[in-house]
Amino acid sequence: MKDQSGYPKRSAKNDQDVVDQLNQSLEKFDVxxxxxxxxxxxxxxxIKIQRAESKKKRLRELLIFTVTAAVILSFLFFALYLQPEMFLLLQVLTVVFICCYTVHVKRKVKMSHE
Structure with missing residues (x-):
């Protein structure tokens, strides 16, 4: 067996003191x-507050959507009845924009996954 002269001698009393100190430290930590x-x-x-806030938010978003849709539709009806050529041009440009944007987004997503 190796010489263990560098280690302190162990006794039951020392072990009990260490356990007591650990218990006191853990109790202080718990407190x-x-x-x-x-x-x-x-x-x-x-939950009630969160529901009320989400309801307000949904109503605000619905109001914004309704106003925006009304403005866009009124512009489209105005263009259709006063300038049919402008309306058709607007429709073609919208389709071209959507196609180009879709291709651009797909390319961007594909590049980010590589």
Whole structure:
């Protein structure tokens, strides 16, 4: 067996002291880190608030969509009845733009996956 003169001699009392110190440190750590779980009514209140906020957000987005759609449709009807050539040109340009944009996005996605 190797000479263990460099190591302190172990005794049951030293081991018990180390265990006691560890237990005290862990208790102090538990006290320092401890937190309380909120009451379930707190979570219910947060859910109500979140639902109200999401409802407001949806209504605002719906209003913006409706106004935008009304403006676009009124412009299109105006162009259709007053200048049919302009309306057809606008339709062709829209289709060309959508095709070019789709090809561009597919190419960008393909390059990012490589």
């Amino acid at each position: 320092a880190i401890s937190f309380e779980t909120p009451h379930p009514s707190h979570f219910k209140e947060k």
